[in-house]
Amino acid sequence: MATGSGAAAAAADAEEKESGSRMITLTSNEGKAFVVTEASARQSATIRSMVDDGGCVDKGFPLPNVDSKTLARVIQYCDEHGNKEAHTVDERAALAKFDKDFIAELDADKAFLYDVTMAANYLHIQGLFALTTQCIADTIKGKTPEEIRTAFGIEYDLTAQDEEEIKEEDTHA
Amino acid sequence: MATAEALPDDLLYEILLRLPARSILRCRAVCKAWRSRTSRPYFLRAHAARSRKIAAAVVDTTAISHGQFHTTVSIKPLCDRDGEGDGDSPGAADPPRAASSSSSSSSATMWFDSWPLVLGSWDGVVCMVPRPSASFVRPGIDRYVLVNPLTKACTTVLAPETRGIVFCGYAHPTTSRYHLLHADDAYPYSRTAAATVRILRVGDNNAWRRIVISHPAGVEARNYIRFGGAPPVILHGCLHWLVDSLSARPLLSVFDMEREEFRLMDAPEQWARDANPLRMKSVQIARRSGKLCAFVNEPSASALGMWTLEDYSDPSSWRLERRIDYSRHGAGSRNVARTFRNKFSAATTAVEVLPDGVDGDGGVGGEEEIVFLFFKQFDMREAVYNVGRGAWRWRRILPPTSCGPNVFLVIAVATVEGISLRLLADENDAVIESEEDRVGSVRVREFSAGA
Helix, strand or coil: CCHHHHHHHHHHHHHHHHHHCCEEEEECCCCCEEEEEHHHHCCCHHHHHHHHCCCCCCCCEECCCCCHHHHHHHHHHHHHHHHCCCCCHHHHHHHHHHHHHHHHHHHCCHHHHHHHHHHHHHHCCHHHHHHHHHHHHHHHHCCCHHHHHHHHCCCCCCCHHHHHHHHHHCCCC | CCCHHHCCHHHHHHHHHCCCHHHHHHHCCCCHHHHHHCCCHHHHHHHHHHCCCEEEEEEEEEEEECCEEEEEEEEECCCCCCCCCCCCCCCCCCCHHHHHHCCCCCEEEEEECCCCEEEEEECCEEEEECCCCCCCCCCCCCEEEEEECCCCEEEEEECCCCCCEEEEEEECCCCCCEEEEEECCEECCCCEEECCEEEEECCCCCCCEEECCCCCCCCCCCCEEECCCCCCEEECCEEEEEECCCCCCCEEEEEECCCCEEEEEECCHHHECCCCCCCECCEEEEEECCEEEEEEEEHHHCEEEEEEECCCCCHHHEEEEEEEECCCCCCCHHHHHHHHHHHCCCCCEEEEEECCCCCHHHCCCCCCEEEEEECCCCCCEEEEEECCCCEEEEEECCCHHHCCCCEEEEEEECHHHHHHHHHHHHHCCCCCCCCCCCCCEEECCCCCCCC
């Protein structure tokens, strides 16, 4: 990394540490409270904008769309990305490894993966959202239409005309 | 607990966006809802915007007998290994059917009565001249053959009754109808075209329309668009070329696809070569984060200046963002430096900026990379620059089997847009008139009135 941008990053870091020293409470729809660092909470654009708007930092943030199990997993991701540095090659590699293990574990439990994806979408956690949607996309990737229907519980409702068109499209696919 | 059916629409949209083009085709056969989702133009455009724009069109011609030439046209994604290309590798999860058909999946076979000349490939459509033997200009060219290797759709287009040559084609940004641009004055020796331009909407009965070009006073009336090089940069519904201009100012030529108008756009004076103001430095343009950007070679500094047009409506807002050093770095460094010093130019280098990197579809920590593809060279490699780490590497882009004495390699825009074109063709039957024979072997017939 160039020295110039390094210094700028360091300054940004110092700023972030200062604001990141506060703790924020997130409450699941089951009423369970999770206390996280502000740096961790700021991974979520939704919470970030509420904090910056001078919202109820002290009272905490109720999240009526997220259950405790999902929130715990989301926080696990935010802690890793919010509280750790990612400036050196090694640090980045460590984060990449975390992401890989994190998503591999989720991938094994599809229903939970969808929950986490929806939570990431609701909380606007960009990195987590990209990670989970790509993971779901990867499961679609190698599948035939029939396998996709099975995996997603979709009913076949295509008309004869659709089928005719698909046959034409499919001569090479 | 969520089940897959409960995934909201906007979420499914995001997931489908992340699929490679070939998988999108399979998703279209899942159900009505998925079919309509993946058919909407905004989805197809968003999908195309995420994917690599540049692919290689490989045209392989074999002489069978006198007057019989067998030509295979395929568009190959630029990848490390055969078949890996768009990320849809025939891996363990893939049924063998897909693996076996993947190599032939995007090729069209045609028969010609003479050795066809390949003019270029734009928006997934390869443009060829069936009988180039007589003379390059006029009366040599009487028709053009267009083929979309993905759809195997093929059509012939009569050349206008003038001199000149087709120098570009594009799919219209809103209608997706395929258009051709023809320059009346073309200079095959320097491979430049003056912008006395005719336009044809393919399927419109060969009705070429003339585009009147009005330049502001004081600007050289003719501007020269380079053809046969990298495809133009598409941004804000316009095509952008660097101009080989006789005027002293570095210029871009801009064609508005919606309004069908050409205009010139000023470029920074620093792009002019100091000693010789009539010539520009070696510059190539590209698109980066929704902005026009330019790479200006500075061989004395062993660096490329990376410029960004901050405000598209203000040509004075070009800023030198950084200098990319190509002399100091790791393994293979001398090779990169030598290649850039000697070979970098608008005519020989296609540049593409990939926000998530070349292998970005892994989804983990994608880093911005800039790809420099030297396509006049036949070693099928591209130089990749990682913006964050400032590191260079070389990358093989086509398997060695793609090369051969009969193979003509052209750089095409967008495999994916080729697919988009085809999908849109369902609703818009005249994107490219299709021959009856869809099986894959298309005989290019002599074009006659009413054919």
